[in-house]
Amino acid sequence: MMKTFTGLTALVLAGAVATTTLAQDDAAIKAAVDARQAHMSLFAFNIGLLGGMAKGEIDYDADAASAAAGNLAALARVDQSRYWPQGSSTLDLDAEQTAALPDIWDEGSDIGAKAMALVESTTAMEAAAGNGLDALRGAIGAVGSSCGDCHKAYRQPNN
């Protein structure tokens, strides 16, 4: 009797631990997804100023452009390894939660090279943004294309 009780307790406890671990995993995954999506918003926010200037919707200001471009280059260099845990792709989560395709984690994934391309294009933008509107406009296409190349390969289309 006593033995059975101990056994049951152990089972229940083990179950509770397992559930807690799962819940912790879910929370950790959600936190990582939130973090990477927030990071994307920061890119968009800073590109928004440069894009607005390139379009002529915002008056060109060398200091503001430099600051935004500096932010972009810094954002591109942020270590993102903890943003992308295993189990956080479109295979694991709902479409509303993530658009991150499982190919990101596949062997042969070139996401590192894609990230480097973003570092290069945003570094070039950082150097160009304060040197006049034409220089800014000359650099923005490469930033867009490094964003687009990665999204084309690794983001689920939203339609």
Add this chain to the structure above:
Amino acid sequence: MYKALRYIVILALIGVGVFWVVTRPAQVDAAQVAQLSTDAARGETVFWAAGCAACHAAPGAEDEERRVLSGGMAFPSPFGTFHAPNISPDPDHGIGGWSVADLASAMLHGTAPDGAHYYPAFPYASYARATLDDVGDLHAYLMTLPASDTPSRPHDVGFPFNIRRSLGGWKWLFAHDDWIVPVTGETLERGRYLVEALGHCGECHTPRNALGGLDYGRWLQGAPSPDGKGRVPAITPDKLDWSERDIAAYLSTGFTPEYDVAGGHMTEVVKNLAHLPEDDLSAIAAYLKAVPPGS
């Protein structure tokens, strides 16, 4: 009885004759292109506007590699998988031996130098509206690009679509060089030329019928993606409600008004259009605002 049989034979012969005439490949002859200017610098603009590199560069090619038109990209479709051929100036594996008339026959009529019909994965149903001058300039530019000796890969197309002669019927039904949207004025006409002819936007943004012909009545109203994954969005003015300035900026940078970016094959399109002068991008934007809204 004998008489009836005779009628059937005659009707069948007429049928064969009509099929033969309808499916006969059209070509441009040398005399039509003899007087053309062939300016490679102007041809480069045609090259980017027509998006040649988006399909004919090697898969994954970046930057300067996009000018090496070695082919190899695969295009899955309901009719089979098409492989973009080598169109670099290599004389054996590319189009180094092609005359201006050969290129014009290919682009305007979808006809190979040996008289075979091309599959409409090659967007000659749009290029048919291009001017001979632009084809001449493009030919001059293509011949300045690096040669590649990568062999072209044959298409993977099953019966009955592998009978090339029947493509003549497809062309007769679905390919023509009339303008689709009536517009007037220099900017709108330039925009229309870029969208309906060189840019071949309708090839993906317009739905197709069961035989793969473009449904001109639903021009640019969005369509299933040809590879079966997702949809190509509608870009009629009721759906694409961005300002003309936003559209032009998107076409040169890939950034949407919210600073998200182009995805899918549009990423390649933006890389080409980014080479066009601003006036051309504005003209495309102006034209898109003049397209009839979706039904």
